[in-house]
Amino acid sequence: MTAATPVSTVSTRMPPGVLALAVGAFAIGVTEFIVVGILPAIAKDLGISIESAGSLVSLYALALAIGTPLLVIAMSRLPRKGALLGLMSVFLAGNLLAALSHSFEILLFGRVITAVAHGAFFAIGATVAAGLVPKAQAGRAISVMFAGLTLAMVIGVPLGSFLGNLFGWRLPFFAVVLLAALGLAAMARWLPTGLPQGAGGKAATQLAALASGPILTMMAVTAFGFGSSFAAFTFITPILTDITGFSTTTASALLIVFGAATFSGNLAGGYLSSHYGWQKALRIMLLALAVTQVGVALSISSQWLMPVMLFIWGFFAFGLSPALQAGMLSTAERYTPKAVDFASGLNISAFNLGISFGSMLGALMVSRHLMAASPWAGMVAALLALLPLAWLARKNLASHVAGAGAH
Structure with a gap:
């Protein structure tokens, strides 16, 4: 694994480098999810349907999914700090293009540029965060980094949605440009300069991770589990206004409820992952998420119940993140030790x-x-994620037993 030497084996305080990564993650979190809050405004201004505007979420995610592992390979031998600063600079440029766009095509192009930088930042950043602390604290360090993303859900997305719906949807993108500049400054100041270059092997060695059954299985857990919420969450603003009956302003305010839940859930997920292991943490979270989405479906017309269900939903939906990433790092260290960064990118x-x-x-x-x-x-997808998780648990147990027998 690409890692700096832990400052202390006993201290539980997070190094400032982890906090710097969280600042960058905050900027990225606002960009990724801000579209959800201003989707109707974008559709109206650009003269497109609400489902077409939804492609700003789906195609962003698809560009991120395809571009991330390729970029991680391309940057695998670069110094970690320089790589992360470069990625944040590209992220800033993509958001500036989106903010200045006056057509759907240019806006989408700016989003794609942003997406590719976003994915590689989290792939490399997660391994750096885990390496800056003792191994037992890796799950917690990753959760602190991801807390920047979830804090964006609490503050950035609701505030950006409110201002974007009030003063125009481009304003939040300009705000993200400023946030990205702050992230650059924080990482330049606080990331250790002694971070080693990537420890990945040749491209062929890293690409071999794509043929690893356990790696692909862990990807399936992540895709079904985390993705389960987005059939509904992508359209949460029109759901809250057109079905539940809230005003646009109230819908923006309710994103604070969801955002606060994602922040709490992320920290709880980091705790569960570090104290009970990522496999048990995922089983608990996935079952709870499936039940919660049933509750959301049954409460969708109730202005009293929906805010409560939004909080519970956000808690479990984003509580998965630390355990999913810790699970991939653990799986990669066991099955593809020369491609840990690449496996992180695949996740x-x-x-x-x-x-x-x-x-x-x-x-x-x-x-x-x-x-x-x-x-x-979403309920069906969350339950489906339990199947590959069960296969991976059996595989890991068999591997552990075989290793113990060899000794």
Whole structure:
């Protein structure tokens, strides 16, 4: 694994480098999810349908999924700090293009540029965050980094949605450009300069991870599990306004409820992963997420119940993140030790293949006037994620038993 020497084997304080990564993750989190809050405004301004505007989420995720592993390979021998600063610079440029765009095509192009930088940043950043702390704290370090993304859900996305719906959808993109500049400054200041170059092998060695059954299985867990929420979440603003009956302003405010839940869930997921192991943490979270999405479907018309269900939903949906990433790092260290960064990139791809598939499924349901039923699709996907997780658990147990027998 690409890692710096831990500062201390006993300290539980997070190194400032991990916090710097969280600042960059905050900027990225606002960009990824801000479209969800201003989707109707973009559709109206650019003269496109709501389901077409939804492709700004699904195609962003698809570009991220395809581009991330390729870019991780291309950057595998670069110094980690320089790679992360370069990726944040490209991310800034893509958002500036989106902010200045006056057509759907240019906006989409800016989003694609942003997406590719986003994925590689999290793939490399997750391994760096895990390497800056003692091994037992890796899950917690990853959760702190991802807390930047989820904090964006609490503050950035609701505020950006409110201002974007009030003053024009381009304003949040300009705000993200400033956030990206802050992220650049934080990483330049706080990331250790002694981070080694990537430890990945040749491209062929890393690409071999694509033929690893356990790696592909872990990707399936991530794609089904994390992606399960996005059939409904991509269209959460029209759901809250057209089905639940809230005003656009109230819908933007309710994103704070969801965002606060994602922040809490992320920290809880990091705790569960570090204390009970990532496999048990995922089993608990996936079952809870499936049940929760049933609750969302049954509460979708209630202005009293929906805010409560939004919180519970956000808690479990994003509580999966630390355990999913810790699971991939653990799986890669066991089965493809020369391609850990690349495997981390593949898992970022899996997150976004799930988002893309979920968003496309949601768009299909919207086009067929089934928007209110979209949480049921999420329930099915969350349960499906338990199948590859069970296979991987058996594989790991067999591997452990075989290794113990050899000794």
